[in-house]
Amino acid sequence: MKFTKEHEWLRVEGDLIVVGITEHAAEALGDVVFVELPEAGTQVAAGDEVSVIESVKAASDILAPVEGEIVEVNGALSDNPGLVNEDPLGGAWFFKLKVDDLGVIDQFMDEDEYKDFIG
Amino acid sequence: MTDLFRLPLHELHLQLGGKMVPFAGYEMPVQYPAGVMAEHLHVRSQAGLFDVSHMGQVVLRPKGTMESLGLALEALMPVDVLGLKEGRQRYGLFTSETGGILDDLMFANRGTDYLLVVNAARKAHDFAHLAAHLADVAELDIQESRALLALQGPQAEAALAVLVPDVTAMRFMDVAQVDTVFGELWLSRSGYTGEDGFEISVPVEGALDFARALLALEGVAPIGLGARDSLRLEAGLCLYGHDIDETTSPVEADLTWAIQKVRREGGARAGGFPGAARILSELTNGPERRRVGLRPEGRAPMREGVALFATDGTGLGAITSGGFGPSVGAPIAMGYVATGFAAEGQALEAELRGKKLPLVVAATPFHPTNYKR
Structure with a gap:
């Protein structure tokens, strides 16, 4: 699993990259009450705002960490946004990206580097 | 810092x-x-x-009688102060000359003095306001x-x-x-x-x-x-600086319940408070806009600043407070709309992240109150 400075995680699953937010991010956001997911089939560039997450405190954007096509979104989050707090690294994945080269995730931090990053 | x-x-x-x-x-x-x-x-x-504890607490001790102090407070608020019995508390509003709200507060008649509790962000203003207007009739004891x-x-x-x-x-x-x-x-x-x-x-x-x-x-x-x-x-309660401020009148804010009959047209002590011309006129003729409860139809919370529209796209106002209601289990909000669109059940639209989303004017409180009357 790799981590971005925007507190998202990326994991390779088959030929796809699965994206979610980190425990640190989920804790900082507080109770999540709404998740707006992108549509499957959307072509995105790195840094595009593709999803919105709302907690009891505020709204935050979820960015596409790399260029690719969103091929699947996690509909469970629409019905149960609280999953983001309960299981941020597992059941609360946001979307799956199809990319040209899975090697793009090497640019991101590994777990130790991310831990240092968040102090 | x-x-x-x-x-x-x-x-x-x-x-x-x-x-x-x-x-x-x-x-x-x-x-x-x-x-x-x-x-x-x-x-x-x-x-x-x-x-x-950030809120302001001030005791007003009468220099003369409680009645003369009560009357002086009535010169600052469109509220029945004299009618408040000993041992009781009431909601009050300091109004401005233009009929806006300078602050909302609780005041209590404790027999030999009045205790006021005011908003933290407004206490410096309120204490100065009280000192300027009540110096002759009361000693201000800021707690x-x-x-x-x-x-x-x-x-x-x-x-x-x-x-x-x-x-x-x-x-x-x-x-x-x-x-x-x-x-x-x-x-x-x-x-x-x-x-x-x-x-x-x-x-x-x-x-x-x-x-x-x-x-x-x-x-x-x-x-x-x-x-x-x-x-x-x-509970449908206003937050000063958000749902009410110097630009909103008590009538626009749907706080007319806080203006007792005795201070209204035809009452024994009608008017005589700052902004009375506008406030009494709005009581009679209705305000141009009104604070309403709002229920977004989707799950997306709509927060302060979100613009409100009629379904034909006419701009109506904005949300002043909003978020997710944990006991309601859905997003809730309040805001101001033109009076013609303020009736319960009125369908409206709000612009959120570039999209128009449906919401409806709803009764407040959103969750039933549970006071011991």
């Missing part, structure tokens, strides 16, 4: 794991480890302890050495009665002064959550022991500002 004031119970909040944030010039606990949602639901089902706690929720009475048995006799909006081992408590049966409960002024010397004693009682948990905001929003 600006210097923030610290609450008398600052260390206790840190020990309880409170996450401190700046609010109205104070470092305030926005939440404890339980989190906003759990804290909110705890208040609705059991009892929550809030530290609201710098008292903390203010609120104990709210269906178990608040049973919990507080363990320490202060007398509270069981109090009804909604009663006030009392009671000597205890924590010092003289000034109690009112009121709050800002829609639940039964008490606000309790306690001398700073006794505040820590009192707060610890309350937290040790069955069902009592510490509650932060985050849940305070979602609780008051579900």
